[in-house]
Amino acid sequence: xxxxxxxxxxxxxxxxxxxxxxxxxxxxxGAEIVKIERPGAGDRARTRGPFPGGQTHPEKSGxxxxxxxxxLGVTLDVSRPEGFDLLERLAADAxxxxxxxxxSDMDRIGLTFERLRSRNPRxxxxxxxxxxxxxxxxxxxxxxxxxxxxxxxxxxxxxxxEHPEMPPLKAFGHQAGFQGGVHAxxxxxxxxxxxxxxxxxxxxxxxxxxxxxxxxxLFFEFWPYMGMVxxxxxxxxxxxxxxxxxxxxxxxxxxxxxxxxxxxxxxxGSPEWAAEEIFSDRLKRAAxxxxxxxxxxxxxxxxxxxxLYKKAQARRIPFAPxxxxxxxxxxEHLKKRGFFVEIAHPVAGTHQYPGAPLxxxxxxxxxxxxxxTLGQHxxxxxxxxxxxxAARIEELHRTGVI
Amino acid sequence: xxxxxxxxxxxxxxTWVWAGPYCTLQLAHLGADVIRIETRTRPCVTRLLPPxxxxxxxxxxxxxxxxxxxxxxxxxxNYAKPGALDIARRxxxxxxVVTNNFAAGVMEKLGLGYENLRKLKPDxxxxxxxxxxxxxxxxxxxxxxxxxxxxxxxxSLTGYKGWPPMQAGFSYADPNAGVHGAFAILAALYHRxxxxxGQYIDMSQWECAMGLLPEGILEYTMNxxxxxxxxxxxxxIAPHGVxxxxxxxxxxxxxxxxxVSIVAADDAEFERLAVAIxxxxxxxxxxxxxxxxxxxxxxxxxxxxxxxxxxxxxxxxEQILQAAGVAAAMCAPNKFVSEDxxxxxxxxxxxxDHPEVGVQQHCGIPWQMSRTEGKVRGPAPLIGQHTDEVLTxxxxxxxxxxxxxxxxxxxx
Numbered sequence: 001x002x003x004x005x006x007x008x009x010x011x012x013x014x015x016x017x018x019x020x021x022x023x024x025x026x027x028x029x030g031a032e033i034v035k036i037e038r039p040g041a042g043d044r045a046r047t048r049g050p051f052p053g054g055q056t057h058p059e060k061s062g063x064x065x066x067x068x069x070x071x072l073g074v075t076l077d078v079s080r081p082e083g084f085d086l087l088e089r090l091a092a093d094a095x096x097x098x099x100x101x102x103x104s105d106m107d108r109i110g111l112t113f114e115r116l117r118s119r120n121p122r123x124x125x126x127x128x129x130x131x132x133x134x135x136x137x138x139x140x141x142x143x144x145x146x147x148x149x150x151x152x153x154x155x156x157x158x159x160x161x162e163h164p165e166m167p168p169l170k171a172f173g174h175q176a177g178f179q180g181g182v183h184a185x186x187x188x189x190x191x192x193x194x195x196x197x198x199x200x201x202x203x204x205x206x207x208x209x210x211x212x213x214x215x216x217x218l219f220f221e222f223w224p225y226m227g228m229v230x231x232x233x234x235x236x237x238x239x240x241x242x243x244x245x246x247x248x249x250x251x252x253x254x255x256x257x258x259x260x261x262x263x264x265x266x267x268x269g270s271p272e273w274a275a276e277e278i279f280s281d282r283l284k285r286a287a288x289x290x291x292x293x294x295x296x297x298x299x300x301x302x303x304x305x306x307x308l309y310k311k312a313q314a315r316r317i318p319f320a321p322x323x324x325x326x327x328x329x330x331x332e333h334l335k336k337r338g339f340f341v342e343i344a345h346p347v348a349g350t351h352q353y354p355g356a357p358l359x360x361x362x363x364x365x366x367x368x369x370x371x372x373t374l375g376q377h378x379x380x381x382x383x384x385x386x387x388x389x390a391a392r393i394e395e396l397h398r399t400g401v402i
Numbered sequence: 403x404x405x406x407x408x409x410x411x412x413x414x415x416x417t418w419v420w421a422g423p424y425c426t427l428q429l430a431h432l433g434a435d436v437i438r439i440e441t442r443t444r445p446c447v448t449r450l451l452p453p454x455x456x457x458x459x460x461x462x463x464x465x466x467x468x469x470x471x472x473x474x475x476x477x478x479x480n481y482a483k484p485g486a487l488d489i490a491r492r493x494x495x496x497x498x499v500v501t502n503n504f505a506a507g508v509m510e511k512l513g514l515g516y517e518n519l520r521k522l523k524p525d526x527x528x529x530x531x532x533x534x535x536x537x538x539x540x541x542x543x544x545x546x547x548x549x550x551x552x553x554x555x556x557x558s559l560t561g562y563k564g565w566p567p568m569q570a571g572f573s574y575a576d577p578n579a580g581v582h583g584a585f586a587i588l589a590a591l592y593h594r595x596x597x598x599x600g601q602y603i604d605m606s607q608w609e610c611a612m613g614l615l616p617e618g619i620l621e622y623t624m625n626x627x628x629x630x631x632x633x634x635x636x637x638x639i640a641p642h643g644v645x646x647x648x649x650x651x652x653x654x655x656x657x658x659x660x661x662v663s664i665v666a667a668d669d670a671e672f673e674r675l676a677v678a679i680x681x682x683x684x685x686x687x688x689x690x691x692x693x694x695x696x697x698x699x700x701x702x703x704x705x706x707x708x709x710x711x712x713x714x715x716x717x718x719x720e721q722i723l724q725a726a727g728v729a730a731a732m733c734a735p736n737k738f739v740s741e742d743x744x745x746x747x748x749x750x751x752x753x754x755d756h757p758e759v760g761v762q763q764h765c766g767i768p769w770q771m772s773r774t775e776g777k778v779r780g781p782a783p784l785i786g787q788h789t790d791e792v793l794t795x796x797x798x799x800x801x802x803x804x805x806x807x808x809x810x811x812x813x814x
Contacts, residue, residue, distance in 0.1 A: 157571030221465030
């Protein structure tokens with residue numbers, strides 16, 4: 001059985017996380033991706049790791065290997081006229097071009113939708129950029145941390161009201177890149193459906209910054225609706241909703257509804273303090289959190305995290321463990337669902353990777369090939385697909401175009 | 403202007419709270435007719451949460467609900483009353499997609515499981531966006547938004563060095579699952595267009611979130627090591643941090659302190675940074691002249707940058723550094739995001755007149771399309787606002803039948 005997107009032809013001009021993740025989402029359910037990298041160094045994700053044994057190697061970077069499964073890989077210097085010409089020829093035959101070339105670099109190399117659509121009016125071109133293709137910040141520099149900050153998300157996370165000296169805090173990894181990527185995948189698929197219907201393509205401009213602002217939960221609207229700044233230094237409205245330490249790890253203690261709190265008290269053996277008036281509802285528990293915290297810490301630190309999790313869930317209390325990576329890999333639930341997948345790569349070896357974010361009951365999510373080595377499919381793509389002869393390919397290699 | 407990509411596609415939206423509504427918001431942005439099936443007997447949690455104008459609660463007054471349900475319709479049903487389930491089934495028959503984010507088994511108990519619904523509509527696409535997925539030993543566990551970030555592993559990787567694990571600041575796993583769900587539905591619509599086949603999608607919020615942690619998970623599977631929490635720092639790049647500014651102000655009794663994030667990704671960017679903060683010599687200093695040296699001496703480097711940022715406002719620091727070509731951005735509180743001239747010029751904000759809260763500033767669509775350009779088509783619905791309209795115009799009930807169903811309590 002072929003994947004849901006089998007037959008969809010995508011060219012990716014992607015670096016690091018956003019465009020590569022968008023293309024990976026499509027590749028893993030059947031789309032055919034040709035990924036273009038710079039000759040020589042390739043995608044910057046090749047420098048990021050983690051690396052087996054901690055040894056830096058461009059074919060062994062975990063971030064790259066994860067983000068580029070199921071793709072054909074070619075090298076091409078699109079900033080040179082011969083290189084751009086080959087990009088145009090690839091795009092002439094594609095349904096989608098997805099890229100995260102910075103707007104200032106797009107200007108420099110002449111990468112515009114108008115130019116590519118003149119050869120292929122069906123083309124959907126998705127441009128992912130930190131701030132979008134227009135507006136005063138179009139060319140502002142950005143990294144994952146600065147985007148997470150500019151969106152407002154950093155400001156609402158940190159050490160809490162007892163620790164105003166601790167700075168706003170980003171979440172681990174490259175979350176801005178991932179969110180830019182998945183929002184771009186959504187917008188791109190919208191444009192693809194319109195392309196199938198109308199036979200015409202279009203330009204899709206995705207702003208990573210806006211993708212983050214769009215998911216601020218209730219925290220953004222506090223300003224327009226109530227003139228309130230949502231802050232990491234403010235008081236929590238409801239308690240307990242806290243990460244707390246057990247004897248062998250951490251657990252997220254979560255009682256939102258009163259019945260959950262009552263069940264939790266029972267689970268603790270109905271201690272005397274729990275009957276105090278100052279803990280009698282979730283708002284009072286928040287107002288008197290200092291006192292409550294001491295009692296809870298005392299009990300929770302004697303528990304085992306996974307054991308408490310299961311006991312709580314058996315009483316319909318929505319606790320969750322603070323999973324370590326080891327916990328994830330040994331989870332009986334994830335094993336039963338077959339979440340982690342083993343991928344063998346000719347240079348990096350065989351490792352387990354995060355698997356399917358979705359399960360279709362009819363069409364597969366599958367790893368058909370590992371991430372490409374740098375330029376692995378140059379002959380296949382430039383030769384077999386574009387029809388360049390061996391001598392011409394050799395010349396492009398020699399002159400550093402591919 | 404061309405028709406919107408999903409014009410003519412109808413979504414019977416049984417989701418609630420946040421993950422599901424964020425999923426169907428994306429589809430509404432692309433032009434789908436999203437009909438939320440709600441009930442007054444247990445209103446959506448986000449209708450009960452702040453913010454509310456003037457601090458006055460009300461089912462239609464929450465900024466939280468009004469943000470994530472723009473451009474959708476609302477139908478209210480009470481399944482306990484005769485006729486209500488029949489309406490739900492008839493709605494499914496006229497829909498392309500069914501969405502829900504209940505725990506595994508809940509739709510089946512209502513008789514609205516996929517196996518039943520596909521008999522009504524053979525090419526139906528149905529997605530379940532649950533906390534744990536439809537299979538596996540924990541499939542019936544209770545999942546709440548803020549618990550999914552710790553569960554996913556993200557919390558154990560997030561936090562200051564030497565501190566306990568921390569949250570992401572918001573229930574990140576919810577919108578993440580929602581937007582992945584939207585992608586899954588769109589790809590299923592593509593497959594249906596090509597083959598005529600619908601399908602069922604089992605999506606676990608937990609699994610969706612783990613896909614965002616390859617650096618942590620692969621450090622473990624490749625090297626058997628649990629990565630250490632390291633605040634805002636990066637394993638290879640320095641400076642990569644959040645620095646204090648001199649400005650602060652009070653808002654509703656809480657001090658708003660301003661900070662600025664700064665990254666210099668390579669030697670050239672670091673040199674520009676050094677010049678911009680009036681310390682050109684540090685770019686040549688052997689303690690800081692390579693990425694590896696800057697990483698080794700990161701505390702000293704951060705102290706030098708803090709000395710400069712703490713004399714300025716965050717906005718000034720951001721402007722000076724961006725003018726010099728350095729990645730810098732203030733850690734914007736919501737007020738500053740709301741006033742950002744860039745977002746205004748991009749036309750990102752949505753100002754629609756809502757019958758109960760009037761014109762409020764709402765987040766818009768994070769992409770722009772050149773041909774099928776969408777707009778947010780309406781404010782979030784009042785609870786049950788479109789019940790009569792959907793029953794009579796979409797499902798073909800007569801007004802007399804609607805009156806009878808209402809009298810029987812089925813439309814609560």
